[in-house]
Amino acid sequence: MGAVVLVTGASSGIGAALCQRLLQEDAAVRLCLACRSMQKAAATKALLLAAHPAAHVSLVRLDVSSLESVLQAAGEVQRRFQRLDYLFLNAGIMPNTRVNFKALVSGLFSGKAIHMLSTAEGLITQEDSVTADGLQEVFETNLFGHFILGLYSSVVCPGLVMTNLTYGILPYFFWKLLMPIMWLIRFFTKTYTLMPYNGAEAQVWLFRQKPESLDALMKYHSCTSPWWGNYVEARKMDVDEEAAEIFYQKLLELEKQVLARMNVPLNTQK
């Protein structure tokens, strides 16, 4: 029996590319696409099966911005597989993004242009909203909805990848104008992975590692060389361990509160 692999947000972008790559790595894996839209998930499944007709691919409805949906999906996966070997916490959003054009222009003429363009630091703002659970949508989708699954995870960075998420930042024609510049910058900036296939490199690499060989303080970056060679670079995360511990305790406290509100016993939700 192949390993059971669940990918959240597998319906597009890096998640969908990751699923393709995992099937190339190991045709026996049992892939479970955990998505909020069953229609998009079914379309991704059809694409995967077109390339790998014998693959085991199933779908589970999961909206990570809803704690009820997360708990339901976890129960469904447990009933269906009785085990989970790999879990990729990939779903994420960047809603209502705006570019700070003033910062962009002044950044282009500063000595930090490449750094600014490769990290988008100080360039992007987003408008958050509140979910039905009363939490900030970005926090619940990108972090807390995954956190309540009660897991220790490794951190990966896909680099800059052109997906629905990034195309949402600027009008489409802007991207068209910027593309030649970005392809030029790509020669000097290894984290400009640009394509979902390349962006999934660090996740595929993780799939091959033994958990005990991983360092919780490292971020594993997907990188692409000027000649389109993909590789992974481990970079020490700039985290204050004391602040991280306080944050972790606050997350545990929040978890306790929301599960009590939903009448879910703390130890049975996982």
Ligand SMILES: NC(=O)c1ccc[n+]([C@@H]2O[C@H](COP(=O)([O-])OP(=O)(O)OC[C@H]3O[C@@H](n4cnc5c(N)ncnc54)[C@H](OP(=O)(O)O)[C@@H]3O)[C@@H](O)[C@H]2O)c1
């Ligand atoms: N692209 C980049 O340059 C970049 C850089 C750094 C980090 N990332 C991270 O990489 C991950 C994948 O992003 P991407 O670039 O591949 O973007 P994407 O194409 O927009 O994919 C995001 C996936 O997450 C799903 N999703 C969003 N909200 C969800 C929710 N509430 N419940 C379940 N699924 C949800 C989306 O589903 P729908 O199809 O239904 O919308 C989609 O399948 C994200 O966590 C993102 O933050 C991306």
